[in-house]
Amino acid sequence: MSGRPEKEKGVNVQVLLRCRPFSDDELRSNAPQVITCNEYQREVAVSQSIAGKHIDRVFTFDKVFGPNAQQKDLYDQAVIPIVHEVLEGFNCTIFAYGQTGTGKTYTMEGECKKAKAGPNGELPPGAGVIPRAVQQIFETLEGQCAEYSVKVTFLELYNEEITDLLAPEELSRVSVEEKQKKQLPLMEDGKGGVLVRGLEEEIVTSASEIFTLLERGSAKRRTAETLLNKQSSRSHSLFSITIHIKEATPEGEELIKCGKLNLVDLAGSENISRSGAREVRAREAGEINKSLLTLGRVINALVEHVGHIPYRDSKLTRLLRDSLGGRTKTCIIATVSPAVHCLEETLSTLDYAHRAKNIKNKPEVNQKMMKSTLIKDLYGEIERLKAEVYAAREKNGVYIPKERYYQEESERKV
16 A cells, blocks of 8 residues: 555656866866856855855755766766666656757767777767667676567657658658658657657667667757857757567566667757857757747646646657656756856756756556567558558558548647
8 A cells, every 4th residue: 555655656857967077268268167066965056246246056956967077977876777777667768958068969979979999899988878878778688688679769859840860861861842741740649658650760689780870860960060069959859769678477478578768868058149149040049949948838837736738839848748747767967067158057957957856757667568469569560551551552642541641630630
């Protein structure tokens, strides 16, 4: 009886704070430091005097990583337990949140491109969360000597449009008009979450295969130079790893355990006047800020327990729906700058991250499937694909089966 109320209460979202070191430009200009990190007390102090007004605030987080923290420190302390949960059959999400130029992509990806080059498969010191998680997953699976399969997807959300970063090259070179027709729709999955229809799922058998896919996908991701960041991400990205592991019951029945790890690198919020964004860049920044504002409203609504949660107001919040207030175990890595010129955005990030600590999720381990049930589902999927190929070949009105078209239209209107 005592376990049930605990489950009803839920688990708080874990929030980590990472402060990047000063950049070369900031060191040259002797930019004053306004952030002090106390890793042992898990506190971040903001202290600054502006026009005679003194700002002095202290924020406490689940873990704090100061400017000298290495990639390995953050991963070992915060992410290793999350990957263990995924391998136990939970869905988990890790996402980086913060102002542009504060190290979100470095934290999530790091020196990904060099990840394959190390002797004995070891990662470089600058490797981020994604390559380290991939390596941990395969090392654990190989150590268990169990039968398993691993699938990955990699999508980009740019100006409220979803692009598949793992789509074959010929598809990524099609004209703008064709691309608009091929926009990937978000659909409700019937279990409170969403799925992206038509997203390429790649089956992988080793960590090096995933590093190759990451490199390929990251190269297609939209980046641009701004005054605040030489390689500013202009889109949000979501890299997902789904793991199926075969287990045998004492009775000899074969079961399939499933876990999923979502790794999200959000584009950074930015002050257009300071980042120097113009025309297309300014429009991109507007869309980025709009989706992040919606994310902020969702966080507020969840913390204040209001009736309506505005998940549907942006595709970003729809994608993160199960990670915020749902059945997923979630970890947010908030990134900030120590410099005075970023103080306004730093305070905003700290406020939002501190509020997000109060969000409660209700994680549920994924139900184990009987192998025979999984095979039956796969046969159903093959029949569906056959019907689609037939409809496209015959060019019979709608190039997908009519039942599927009506189903998708009704889902869109929900």
